[in-house]
Structures are given as structure tokens and as C-alpha cells.
Amino acid sequence: MKSYLPVDFIVERDESKCIRCKVCVNQCTYETHNYDAQDDVIRSKDENCVNCQRCVTMCPTHALSIKKNLGPFRDNANWSSEVIKDIKKQAETGGVLLTGMGADKPYLTYWERLLLNASQVTNPSIDPLREPMEIRTYLGAKPDALEIEFEDGDIDLKTKLAPQLILETPIMFSAMSYGAISLNVHESLARAAMRAGTYFNTGEGGLDSRLYKYGERAIVQVASGRFGVHSSYLNAGAAIEIKIGQGAKPGIGGHLPGEKVTEDIARTRMIPVGTDALSPAPQHDIYSIEDLRQLIYALKEATNYSKPVSVKIAAVHNVAAIASGIVRAGADIIALDGVRGSTGAAPKVIRDNVGIPIELAIASVDQRLRDEGIRNKASIVAAGGFRSSGDIVKAIALGADAVYVATAALIALGCTVCQKCYTGKCPWGIATSDPWISKRVNPEIGAERLVNLLRGWSMEIKEIMGGMGINAIESLRGNRLHLRGVNMTDTELKILGVKMAGE
Amino acid sequence: MIAKEIILAKLDSRFLPHVTFNDQICQVNAEGLHYRDLNSLLRTLDSHGVEKVELHSVCGQRYIGTDLKTGMAIEIYGTPGNDLAAFMNGPYITVYGNAQDCVANTMNEGKVVVHGRAGDITCYGMRGGKVFIRDDIGARAGIHMKEYMDKKPYLVVGGTAMDFLGEYMAGGVLLVLGLNLKGDEPHKARFVGTGMHAGVIYVRGNVAHMGKEVKMVDVEKSDMLTIEGLVREFCGYFKTDFEEILSKKFMKIVPYSHRPYGRIYAY
Numbered sequence: 001m002k003s004y005l006p007v008d009f010i011v012e013r014d015e016s017k018c019i020r021c022k023v024c025v026n027q028c029t030y031e032t033h034n035y036d037a038q039d040d041v042i043r044s045k046d047e048n049c050v051n052c053q054r055c056v057t058m059c060p061t062h063a064l065s066i067k068k069n070l071g072p073f074r075d076n077a078n079w080s081s082e083v084i085k086d087i088k089k090q091a092e093t094g095g096v097l098l099t100g101m102g103a104d105k106p107y108l109t110y111w112e113r114l115l116l117n118a119s120q121v122t123n124p125s126i127d128p129l130r131e132p133m134e135i136r137t138y139l140g141a142k143p144d145a146l147e148i149e150f151e152d153g154d155i156d157l158k159t160k161l162a163p164q165l166i167l168e169t170p171i172m173f174s175a176m177s178y179g180a181i182s183l184n185v186h187e188s189l190a191r192a193a194m195r196a197g198t199y200f201n202t203g204e205g206g207l208d209s210r211l212y213k214y215g216e217r218a219i220v221q222v223a224s225g226r227f228g229v230h231s232s233y234l235n236a237g238a239a240i241e242i243k244i245g246q247g248a249k250p251g252i253g254g255h256l257p258g259e260k261v262t263e264d265i266a267r268t269r270m271i272p273v274g275t276d277a278l279s280p281a282p283q284h285d286i287y288s289i290e291d292l293r294q295l296i297y298a299l300k301e302a303t304n305y306s307k308p309v310s311v312k313i314a315a316v317h318n319v320a321a322i323a324s325g326i327v328r329a330g331a332d333i334i335a336l337d338g339v340r341g342s343t344g345a346a347p348k349v350i351r352d353n354v355g356i357p358i359e360l361a362i363a364s365v366d367q368r369l370r371d372e373g374i375r376n377k378a379s380i381v382a383a384g385g386f387r388s389s390g391d392i393v394k395a396i397a398l399g400a401d402a403v404y405v406a407t408a409a410l411i412a413l414g415c416t417v418c419q420k421c422y423t424g425k426c427p428w429g430i431a432t433s434d435p436w437i438s439k440r441v442n443p444e445i446g447a448e449r450l451v452n453l454l455r456g457w458s459m460e461i462k463e464i465m466g467g468m469g470i471n472a473i474e475s476l477r478g479n480r481l482h483l484r485g486v487n488m489t490d491t492e493l494k495i496l497g498v499k500m501a502g503e
Numbered sequence: 504m505i506a507k508e509i510i511l512a513k514l515d516s517r518f519l520p521h522v523t524f525n526d527q528i529c530q531v532n533a534e535g536l537h538y539r540d541l542n543s544l545l546r547t548l549d550s551h552g553v554e555k556v557e558l559h560s561v562c563g564q565r566y567i568g569t570d571l572k573t574g575m576a577i578e579i580y581g582t583p584g585n586d587l588a589a590f591m592n593g594p595y596i597t598v599y600g601n602a603q604d605c606v607a608n609t610m611n612e613g614k615v616v617v618h619g620r621a622g623d624i625t626c627y628g629m630r631g632g633k634v635f636i637r638d639d640i641g642a643r644a645g646i647h648m649k650e651y652m653d654k655k656p657y658l659v660v661g662g663t664a665m666d667f668l669g670e671y672m673a674g675g676v677l678l679v680l681g682l683n684l685k686g687d688e689p690h691k692a693r694f695v696g697t698g699m700h701a702g703v704i705y706v707r708g709n710v711a712h713m714g715k716e717v718k719m720v721d722v723e724k725s726d727m728l729t730i731e732g733l734v735r736e737f738c739g740y741f742k743t744d745f746e747e748i749l750s751k752k753f754m755k756i757v758p759y760s761h762r763p764y765g766r767i768y769a770y
Contacts, residue, residue, distance in 0.1 A: 095769030225671075226628030226647055230611045231570065231592045258762045270630055270651040271673055275701055275761040278671055284643050285605055285624050294565070294585055298608065301542055301566040302590040422768075 004088050009051045010067045011044035017063035018042060024055035024064060029425040029437055052418040054427035086348070096349075100421030100431065102248060102342035102385050102407060103352050109340070110359035110492075111391045114398075115501055117482040119469040126471050128462035134472040135461055137402050139239075139379040140164035140308040141332045162332060163308050165219075165239055167402055168197030169458040170473060171392060173450075174337075174383050174404035175221050175243065175312070177203025179256045179265045179277065180344035180421070181410075182438035183210070185430050188413060188446025190214035195447065196454045201404070204243055204254060204279055206268040212236050219310065222299065224253060225279035227269040231302060239333065240299050241310040242292070244283070247341025247358070247384040249350045250314030254279035260424050260433045293329035300330075308332035315339065315361030315384070316354075320368035327369060327378045335404065336361045338384030342407045344431055345422035358384040359398060363496045366399025366478055375478075389460035398496065399478040412453045413446050510551045518544050529553050534560040538584065542566055549575050563603075568594050574613070585622075588615050591632070604641065607634045610656070616740050620662065629656040629675065637741045638662040638683070643670055648702060650674030659733050661741060664692045669756070670714075671698040678705045678733050680748060696756050700763050704756040705730055707748070713756065716763045722755045 011032060020040060024033040032048040033055065035041075049066060056064045073081045086097055119125040126133070140162050147158035173189045180203065187210075189200040194217045201219040206228015211218075220237030222229050234240055245251065256265075256277035266273040286292050296309050310333035311326045313319070319336065326334050338358025343351065362382050369375040382395045383404035392403050411417065414428035421431035429440030461473075470476050484501040485493050493500060507524040514522060518540070521532045529548055533541055541564045548556055549571045558567070561581035568577060568588040579587075579598045588596055589608040601619035609628040616635045623641035626634055631654045639662035646667070648656050656675035662683045668690075669677050681690055689709040696704060697714030704717075705726065713719065722730065730753055738745045 089769050093769035096767055098768045224647070226609050226630075226649075229590075229609055229628065230630070231590050234590065255764060257765065266651065270654065271649050272651065272701060272761075275673060276764060278673070278698065278700070278764070280671065280698070284646055284670070285608065285627055294605070298566055298569065298586045298589045298605075301539075301569045304546065304570055 001092055003092055005047075005085055005092070006072055007046040007049070007069050008085075009049040010046050010069050011049055012065045012067055013042065013044065014063045014065075017061045019061055019063075021060060023058050023060065027054050027058050027427060029427045029432075029434075030423075050418045050420045051416075052420070052427050053416045096347045098345055098422045099348040099351055100343065100345055100419045101417050102340045104419065105352060107340060108357055109385075110357055110488075110496065111387075111394055113485055113487050114359070114394045114496070114498065115484050115486060116390070116393060116397070116464060116468070117484070118467040123469045125469050126466040128459075128466040131466075131471065133462040133465060134474070135169055135458060135465075137167040137170040137473060138164045139167065139333050139381065139401055141378060142376040144376065163239075163306055165199060165308060165333075166197070167199065169454055169461070170396060170402035171454055171457060172198050172219070172381070172402060172404050173200040173409050174342075174406035175201035175203040175219075175241065175246075176344070176406055176410075177205030177221075177227075177254075177256070178208055178268055179205040179260055179433055181430055182432055182434075182441065183208055183264065184438050184441040184443050184446065185410075185413060186211060187214075187443035188441060188450060189409065190217065191443055191447035192450035192454070193217040195451050198454065199238060201241060202237070205256070205265070205277070206270070207233055207236060208264065208268045221312075222295075223279050224281070224283040225277060227271065227277060227279070230270075234299065234302050237307065239308045239310055240303065241312055241333075241335065242283075242295060242299070242331075243312050244286070244292075245281070245312070245314035245316075245337070246343060247314045247337030247339055247355055248343030249346040250316050250355045251281050252346065252350050253281040255345070257424075262433050262435075264435075265433055289325035289329050292326065292331075296330045310335055310381070312337060312383075314341070314354075315356050315358055317356065319356065319361045320364040323365040324368055324372055324374070327374050331378050333379045333381055334365070335381040335383060336365060337404075338382070340385035341383055342385070343421075358382050358395070360492075360495055362395055362398045362400050363480075367497060370478075389457040389464070392457065393461055393464045393476070394483060396473065396476050397479050397482050399480075401477060408453065409450055412449045413441055510548065510553065513551065514544070514547060528555045528557060530557045530559065532560055533558050533564060533581070534562070536564065538564040538566055542569065545571060545575075545577070549573055561600075568596050568613070568615075588613065588634075591615075601638075602636075606636075607632070607658075610634075611654075618741065623665075626656065626658045629658070630654050631656055633657040633659070633736075635659045635737055635740055636661065640664050643667040645672055645675070645677045645704075646670040648672050648675040648677070650702065657733060659737050661737065661743070663690045664695075666693045667697055668692045668695045669699050669702070669704045670694070670696070671700075672696065672702045672704070672758075673700055674702040676703055676705070676729065676733070678707075678730060680707045680734070680737070682707075682743070682748070684708055696758065698763065699756075699758045700761050701758065705753055706756065707751050707753050709754065710756070716760070717756050717758050719754050719756050722753045726755055727753070 030048040149156045193200040204223035215236035218237040219239045221241045223243040258274045311331040312335035315338045339355035379401040382400040426432045483498040555576045557578045563584040565584035568591045574593045576595045586605045591610045595614045598617040602621040604622035607626045613632045620638040625644040628647040642665040659678045689711045693712035695713045696717035
């Protein structure tokens with residue numbers, strides 16, 4: 001069938017600068033560039049280009065640039081080029097449109113409409129460069145009360161505390177499975193988590209045996225497919241997370257296509273090479289809160305109650321009631337993933353239409369758990385498109401204990417958010433299982449970049465807290481008086497639990 | 504040899520009325536014990552080298568067999584609760600009674616023999632070891648069962664199964680004997696093998712309805728070797744007649760493809 005699809009991008013090469021070094025030819029995994037030895041010229045197939053900027057970045061003479069193909073369709077607010085191209089693509093293949101990363105539309109983001117407070121005159125701000133600023137965060141169930149015994153001047157804590165995760169900064173790396181991302185990326189995240197005193201999440205594809213040494217900083221995930229789940233995996237991690245849903249694709253399962261299941265990935269997932277790895281959305285042992293409790297306690301029994309158990313859900317319409325059930329089911333941590341959450345592969349129609357913004361989910365879940373007097377029984381971890389320390393501070397002020405970041409971590413490693421993760425050919429060596437392309441991420445350099453990002457954001461969080469006159473993150477959590485809203489309706493302000501700016 | 508005095512001395516005093524030793528066998532009266540206490544007791548016995556435990560008056564206690572480090576033999580009298588042998592890694596459990604839901608959930612190694620029936624989602628995500636159920640099993644048995652290299656799970660059912668048998672199955676062997684079916688009566692399970700993409704289901708007799716991802720074919724000689732081995736083991740546990748079981752025709756259900764959903768996306 002003749003394709004009616006126009007090219008998305010146009011490669012422009014400055015012939016006066018190109019030295020025919022062929023770096024672009026070797027770097028492009030989509031085979032956009034080809035060297036013609038006869039004419040001594042490099043030609044580019046625009047239709048293959050995904051605008052990942054790998055060749056542009058690597059070109060030693062800056063001879064390349066990528067332009068968006070602005071034509072050929074006439075401007076139309078309803079029938080945009082993207083809509084027209086999507087329809088043509090489906091007419092030619094009869095398939096579901098697949099995409100990668102988080103929603104790319106100007107979705108209702110509330111971070112820009114929430115503003116932070118600072119001290120002026122009536123209470124002093126704190127200079128974090130000179131004064132201690134506590135951002136260490138403990139995740140896990142907290143007791144209802146503390147029983148303390150005084151004996152001969154000694155203080156003894158009688159209450160038995162539930163197991164906790166200890167974060168030196170309230171930022172963790174979200175679940176990304178080995179298979180969706182390369183081993184080198186997993187290792188970069190693991191090393192960075194070790195050094196920064198935070199945690200990475202294995203995702204649902206198991207943990208490669210070579211990374212067990214980072215287990216003390218791993219949250220090991222259990223999803224419907226149970227890939228690579230066995231007692232040593234459960235006991236290797238610092239916590240266990242049951243994956244119910246994901247913000248990019250609520251109600252939809254995961255599906256690692258057979259061609260990505262290489263020998264290493266097959267060994268970790270414990271499935272034969274080349275077979276599809278199917279993680280359907282329903283976990284058929286969980287049809288109710290009682291069933292969820294059964295799995296939570298199965299995992300607690302399997303690890304002798306030594307690790308916190310987290311339950312991750314996508315933020316959907318009744319998120320507050322669901323969260324209340326999850327806490328009552330015995331979860332120590334509840335992870336909420338908002339509509340802008342990212343993914344390695346999801347049907348575009350699901351990613352762009354299902355779920356609710358994380359800001360509203362944090363506020364409504366925190367409020368519900370407080371109203372029911374069970375907020376101390378579980379920590380809240382928020383996920384779904386955190387782009388800066390500002391977003392993170394606002395999330396904590398709304399009621400989150402900590403956040404998960406994934407897209408920002410991948411950007412630190414080289415990702416340019418080209419949204420083609422599902423092809424498995426990531427030219428930056430991130431979303432791929434190809435051993436040759438994977439080498440483009442060096443775990444040591446990757447870890448350094450990630451640690452730098454966490455360091456920068458942590459310092460900014462301390463700066464913001466200092467400005468508010470707060471010296472411990474505990475005092476910021478759920479402290480919505482430090483937030484004000486702009487451009488919002490009364491209902492939005494009510495759900496977020498914040499006052500209008502100027503009030 | 505186990506030193507029972509040492510073990511008894513190590514036990515929490517609340518367990519003492521529940522525990523007696525008969526030679527090398529530890530007998531536990533599970534009546535009134537919460538699952539958390541019962542499993543904690545089993546962990547202690549396991550760590551002190553007790554090789555055989557009898558659990559009497561078991562009534563709904565969950566997760567029995569989870570988090571034990573050795574190949575301890577556990578005999579259960581009564582009805583164990585959900586998630587029997589969940590994530591189990593070695594023990595050999597015999598149940599004299601019925602089992603409930605989620606038997607052998609994500610089990611890695613070991614054996615479960617049930618002298619009775621089992622409930623729904625038996626052997627969810629199981630990847631190693633063997634499970635033998637004398638009578639019927641519930642819905643979605645063998646769901647997500649998978650194998651990798653020398654790790655291969657087996658589930659043998661004496662009676663028949665309910666709907667969605669072997670759903671999403673990605674490896675291992677299911678054998679359903681249908682000993683309680685009369686004459687040519689087929690197994691009533693519908694959607695057998697839905698989403699299945701590896702492994703094999705053997706059935707004695709016919710199946711009423713299958714998922715679209717699988718086909719039914721005749722068994723070959725190598726299949727019969729597997730079937731005979733499993734049936735012989737089954738007969739050993741439940742004192743059934745080997746020849747009589749083998750006298751009826753076996754069929755084999757296998758997936759069309761290892762990639763059932765390879766062509767659903769518009770790249």
C-alpha cells in the first residue's frame with residue numbers, strides 16, 4: 001500500500017561543514033543517514049528521523065540540524081497535522097497507535113497555578129548554607145502513639161516500629177523495568193541511589209543477578225506477570241511494591257514484545273528467549289481490597305515482616321476511596337501515578353485520555369486519609385511528570401511524603417523525550433535491550449549525572465524551605481498554608497485545599 | 504537427629520501447649536493459632552532442622568509453607584487457608600482435606616499434594632515444583648505459569664477444572680485427568696488456554712470450549728512419556744489404578760504462537 005504519510009522531520013546538512021566522518025551514520029539506530037562512497041556524500045532519509053538529536057549532538061562540526069516538517073497540511077485547530085497523520089497511520093496498518101513517555105499535550109497542569117510562600121519581616125527565613133536543614137524522609141507505617149519507658153534515667157522505646165525506607169532526599173527513581181530500559185540504565189540508577197541515599201525501583205521485569213549488590217537501595221516490584229519474582233528477589237530489595245496501575249496507562253497492562261526478550265532479559269524475567277512477556281492489567285488474584293490484603297500479607301510473610309510493602313496505582317476518579325482501601329489493606333506505602341506519568345510503551349489514546357492530574361490526587365488522598373485518621377498508617381509517594389524541585393516542594397506541601405521521578409532521570413542520562421521508546425532502538429542507549437546500543441550509557445558516568453541532578457534539586461528544596469522559614473521537611477508535608485492558587489475555580493481550590501493568592 | 508528439648512526451650516511460651524514431639528516428627532495443634540503465629544512457629548522449627556511437621560486442626564490459616572528455607576515435609580490435617588505454599592521454595596506439603604484459593608501462588612520449588620479439591624487461581628505464576636490435586640480445581644488454574652531452562656512447573660488434577668484453565672500460560676505442564684467425568688462427558692471449562700503462549704495442557708477426554716489462541720492436537724510418544732510419569736506419581740499418592748487412567752485417550756492443547764499479540768500495533 002502506498003503510504004500517504006508525510007515525513008515528521010527534515011534533516012538539514014551544511015555541506016560546507018560536513019567532513020564525511022560518518023558519526024551520524026553510526027549513531028542513528030533508525031538508519032536515517034547513509035554514506036554514498038561513490039559520490040562521497042552522506043544522504044539522509046527524512047522519513048526515518050525521529051528527532052532524537054543524537055546525530056546533531058554527536059556531529060563534531062555541527063553540520064546537522066533537524067527541522068519539524070511544518071507542511072503539508074493546511075492549518076486547522078481541530079484537524080491538526082498530528083490527528084491527520086494518526087488517522088492515516090491507522091488506515092494503513094489497522095493497529096493501535098503506540099507511543100512512549102508521558103502525555104505531550106498541554107494538559108491541565110496545576111504546578112504553574114500553585115505558588116509557594118516565603119517569610120518576610122514577621123518570621124525569619126533560614127539560610128540553608130549556614131544552618132542545618134533536614135530533608136531526610138522515612139517511608140513506611142508510623143505508630144498511632146509512642147510508648148516510652150523511663151528507667152534509671154534511660155529512655156526506652158517500647159513501641160515496635162514498622163520497617164522504614166530512609167531517604168536522604170525525598171526523591172526516588174520510579175519503576176522502569178529491565179527490558180524496557182537497558183541493564184546499564186538500571187545500573188546507573190542503582191549506583192546513583194546508593195550514593196545519594198535514595199532508592200531505585202526495579203519495575204516489573206525482575207532484577208538482574210549482577211545488580212543484587214545494590215539490593216539495599218532497590219524497591220522490587222511485583223506485577224501481574226510475576227516476572228523474575230521468587231523468594232531471593234523479594235528478599236534482595238529494601239521494599240516490595242505491588243504494581244496495580246501506571247499513570248500513563250491506567251487499566252492497561254504491560255507487554256514486552258518477544259523481540260526485546262534477549263538472553264539476559266529472559267534469564268532475569270525467567271521466561272524463554274523471544275516469547276512475549278505479558279503483564280495484563282488485572283491481577284487475577286486481586287478483585288477486591290480483601291484480595292489485595294491477601295497479597296500484601298503474602299509478601300510480608302515471604303519476607304518475615306522485615307520490609308515495607310508499597311502499592312502503586314494510577315490516579316483515577318475515585319482515587320481517595322481506593323487509597324483508603326489500600327491503606328486499610330495493610331500497605332505501608334501508597335504510590336500514586338498521575339495522568340502525565342511516563343511509560344516505555346502505551347496506547348496513545350489511553351496515555352492522552354485516562355486518569356487525573358497528580359496534584360488533585362495527592363490533595364484528595366492526603367485529605368481523605370487525614371479525615372479517616374489513618375494518614376500515619378502509610379506514606380504517600382507521588383509520581384507523574386515531576387520536572388523540577390519546585391514541582392516536588394509543591395507536591396510535598398500538598399501532602400506527599402516523597403516523589404518518584406523517571407523522565408527527569410532519563411533526561412539526565414541523555415533522553416530527549418522523542419517518544420519512541422517502544423521501538424527498542426533508542427539512539428541514546430536508554431530504552432533498548434540491544435547490547436551494542438546499550439553501551440552508549442556508561443553506568444559510572446550515568447550515576448554521576450543522576451547524583452548531580454539529585455544534589456542540585458536537594459539544594460533547591462532546602463533553599464525554598466529556608467525561604468519559608470522551615471528547617472525540616474516534616475514541617476512542610478501537607479502544609480498547604482504555604483501554597484496559594486492562581487487562575488483556579490473555587491472547586492479546584494477546594495479540592496487542592498489551598499487559598500487563592502492574595503487571601 | 505533433632506534435639507527437641509533445645510527446640511522447645513527456644514519456642515515462645517505461648518506455643519508450648521500447641522507443640523509435641525513424636526520421635527522425629529513435630530506435631531502442632533493449630534487450633535486457635537493465627538496464621539502469623541503458626542508461620543512464625545514453622546519458621547522456628549525449620550531453622551532448627553525439623554524435617555517433618557504434622558499440623559492438626561488447621562482451619563483457614565493462610566500462607567502455610569511460605570518463607571521456609573529447607574525441604575521440610577508438612578502434613579496438614581484440616582483445611583489450610585488461601586495462598587498455601589505462596590512463593591514456596593522447597594517444602595513438601597500434603598493436605599488431608601481441601602485447599603482454598605491461590606494454592607502455590609508464584610511457587611518456585613517444592614511439592615503440594617492435596618487429598619481433596621482446590622479453589623481458584625491454583626498455581627498463579629508458578630515456575631517450579633509440582634502440585635497434585637486429587638479432585639476438582641476452581642477457575643483460572645495455572646494462570647501465568649512459566650518456565651525457564653531447568654525450571655518447569657507441573658500441575659496434575661484428578662478431577663476437572665473450571666473456566667480459563669491455563670490463562671496467559673507461558674510455560675510448564677498442566678494435566679487434567681477428569682476421573683469424575685462420566686463416559687464421554689467433556690471437561691466443562693470454557694476459554695481453556697486463553698492468552699496462552701507457551702507450555703502445554705494435557706487433558707484426558709475432551710474439552711468443551713477453548714480460547715482463540717490455542718489448538719487441540721493429538722499427543723505424541725514423548726507427550727505420553729510425560730503423562731505416564733505424572734499419572735504414575737498421581738496414582739502413588741492417591742491409590743488410583745494406573746492402567747484404568749491410561750485406558751482413555753489424552754489430548755494436548757498448545758498455543759498457535761509464542762507471540763499472540765505481536766500484530767496489534769500501528770508502529
